[in-house]
Amino acid sequence: MVSRLLALLLLVVASPLHAAEVAGVKFEDRVKAGSADLVLNGAGLRKRAFFQVYAMGLYLAEKKSAAADAIGLAGPKRIDIRMLRDVDAATFTEALSDGIRANHDEAAAKAFEPRVAQLGAIMNEVKEAKKGMAIALELQPGAGTVVSIDGRPRGQPIAGDDFGRALLRIWLGEKPVQDDLKRALLGQPQ
Template sequence: MNSLSKKLAGAVLSALLLATWSSAHAARDVGGVRFEDQLTLADQALVLNGAGMRVKMIIKVYAVGLYVPRRDASAVSVLNQPGPKSVRIVMLRNVSAEQLADSLVTGIEDNASSAEQAVLRKRLEALQATMLKVGEAQRGSVIQLDYVPGQGTHITLGGKALGQDIAGEDFYRALLRIWLGEHPSDNALKRDLLGVS
């Protein structure tokens, strides 16, 4: 193979790899919900690590996208990434505030030791009280769980803040473990959020 042929082959291979990467990491559609490849939080660009659907007893409950500073297929690495992070949940059916609050708190407790639960207890109560303000999460509602360093977990519904921010990176890490912990709410969804499906 002469020099020109090698350069041409290299250029073709590079173009193919770029096209493959772009299609794998472009905006994603999950259950009719579009998750953009990037968003900005606390003046930092975050990338879509993965997106998937929470299915319970064959019922599609919500679509969710996970945004982090850099993509990673390791749950441990994602959980320990410093900086802002965001979980965007789009409801695919109506869910009562009680069901929503209970599922979040139970998901945290399923992935936390007794000692961790004791440390998180007051903040779990704050999360539950905040989620109960939703009334009913209607189909199409967008719930965003954002972590802003130095500020804490900021929860919004349809862009409007719900309750006070909940302090501590440890709390947001516990929240992420609902989907990425050793006992995730949905194993297939965990793989989707890590981009390893």
């Protein structure tokens, strides 16, 4: 009896914790960003018309339920995107660009264009964001945004803490790409 209880306890302790599951995608409770430990702030589903496009998790140093607090929080942040359908690189990049333009004035959006193009070049290397692909955008203060695809860093970090905040505003800004996804990423009731 004691050995069964001990075996069960070891199984529970050894199993990874999944804080959330969205459309069959499991998001870990904690991840590393460089040397920093981040916690899952929230996870949600990006839909377009009737299609499920991607599941997404937002990781921060500490949980925040207000968008401004999440965007302004000091330290690294991580956006994990798991593709639920195939999307070509140009469409994926254009959607990110549209989200940045929607949440910034014209001058600011124009200033981000070279860095959006850098992100687009990274995505063009893989040609397509395929179903099942894991895309991570790791925002490292002072170092830029590191893009990883299926766990492998791609290209050079995209410079500027302002660009990292601009990316976050796609989903958390005043005009988010999807209101219920914003609420989910902030851990708010749906």
